[in-house]
Amino acid sequence: MSIEALNKRVKKDLSYLSFGGSGWVRPFQHPEGHVYDVVIIGGGQSGLAAAFGLLRERITNILVLDENREGYEGPWDTYARMVTLRTPKHLTSIDLGVPSLTFRSWWEAQFGEKSWEAMDKIPRGDWMNYLRWYREVLGLPVRNEVKLNLIEPLEAGIYKLHLNTPLPPTILARKVILATGIQGGGEWHIPKMISEKLPDHLYAHTSKKIDFPALKGKKIAILGGGASAFDNAHFALSEGVAEVHVFVRRKEMQRINPIRQMESSGLIERFQVLSDEHKYKVMSHFFRHSQPPTNDTFGRATSWPGFQLHLGSPWLDVETASDGVMVTTPQGTFSFDFLIISTGLVTDPALRPELKLVEKHIARWNDHYKAPLEIANPLIDMHPYLSPGFALQSRDQEGKTPLYGLFAYNYSALISCGILASALSGMRFGIPKLVSAVADQLFLDKAEEILDDYFHYQENEFIADLKAIES
DSSP states (O other): OOHHHHHHHHHHHHHHTTTTOOOOSOOOOOTTSOEEEEEEEOOSHHHHHHHHHHHHTTOOSEEEEOSSOTTOOSSTTTTOOOSBOSSOTTOOOTTTTOGGGSHHHHHHHHHOHHHHHHOSSOBHHHHHHHHHHHHHHHTOOEEOSOOEEEEEEOSTTOEEEEESOSSSSEEEEEEEEEOOOTTTTEEEOOOHHHHTTSOGGGEEETTSOOOGGGGTTOEEEEEOOSHHHHHHHHHHHHTTOSEEEEEOSSSSOOOOOHHHHHHHHSTTTTGGGSOHHHHHHHHHHHHHHOOOOOHHHHHHHHTSTTEEEESSOOOOEEEEETTEEEEEETTEEEEESEEEEOOOEEEOGGGOGGGTTTGGGBOBGGGTOOOOTTTOOHHHHTSBOBOTTOBBOBSSGGGHHHHTTEEEOSGGGHHHHGGGGTSHHHHHHHHHHHHHHHHHHHHHHTHHHHHHHHHTOOOOOOOOOGGGGOO
16 A cells, blocks of 8 residues: 555545535634634644544644744644654554554555564654654644744633734634643753753753764763663764763663553543542652663663763762863762753643733642652642642632633643553544543533524424324
8 A cells, every 4th residue: 555545545534524514613703803612832743633532523723833843833843852753553553543543554555565574662763754744644734834922811701812923923723732841841841950050051851952973972971870871872872972871860760651551541531530649649650660672672771881971970060160060979070062951851730831811720730639658749839729620720729710621731740640641552542532631611601502593593404294104
């Protein structure tokens, strides 16, 4: 099968599902202009899947905005440096149950079934190419190079979205989905010891663009023991960096990946029915174990002669030197030309500039649950406390109206909804819950009008002439 044939198959499959039917949501009139029923912020895999899910529900007055240029949404062709995805290839995600929309169908249409069977994990670049095809074949309404600067609540049920573009500078929306990925609920974390003591040219977070050609022949250090640290180690060495030293706080490498257990136990798809106590316990355990590097990632990094691993080596201090930077650990002091920081992210709505006008009302986990001291974690406590449908909740009466209509389908949903919005293995369960919650709000907003029309409906369907059979 060719890509052209697959495109036809997708169209046919969707026609069998009555995809593309007329919308049911009533237009909302506003003196400032057109009002979108839903605006999705983020055109990566989550935003695209959310758009497809809404269109399947016949919610058609939607728009997706992404700050990146077309084809470079998300991390895959920007800052991600892994060779392959970490998710098992057989798990489905944004296809939402349509076989012809799966990555496997897209792959086999180009490379054949034997190639699929021979593949271990999905190559990173091919995943991005699949996302480009997914957007195109579904005709999703995405506008690129448009950044959301601020969400301004107007009257009940309407948001004015302030954009970084003059054409137009603002748009109106009834519902807003923040499909903003890993950092979309906060920011990437760099320890203050580094950010406050070193000039910018001596370090970079793994999420930033790094000039690896300028580091050819140099000696660099990476702080962190997760998968991203080893991805960057391998990438740097493959680009000609002479030495890469990875420093891990723990005395032993993490070996357990809790997501693998979650995928087969029902914990992903049923997480939201747990009590707050159990949710917190699950995620506290998740944070303690985190995800180790995959075996192939670790093997690629450690195969280079310039690779060195330092266990039990937290950074105690950093300082500039005449030829670079000095790093002090319990195992001694080392000199490097450059540092790469792989210390994850911090989630807190207060860190998001687009939420500046509403974040004080957003309920956090520490507003609803006080964890026992032995598992309490401030990084968990600052996560927003979301509904099962990813809606932001208010911590006070005043915030209920300005928050009604805002949804967080990004990593900030981790504690409330599990990995439904933060891992490919969760998306096939998470997107339908999100879409259903948005659709429910849109319906209830106009329920009185819809019910009034129902009760006054008078169109005849039964039109038989009874006179012809009357005796």
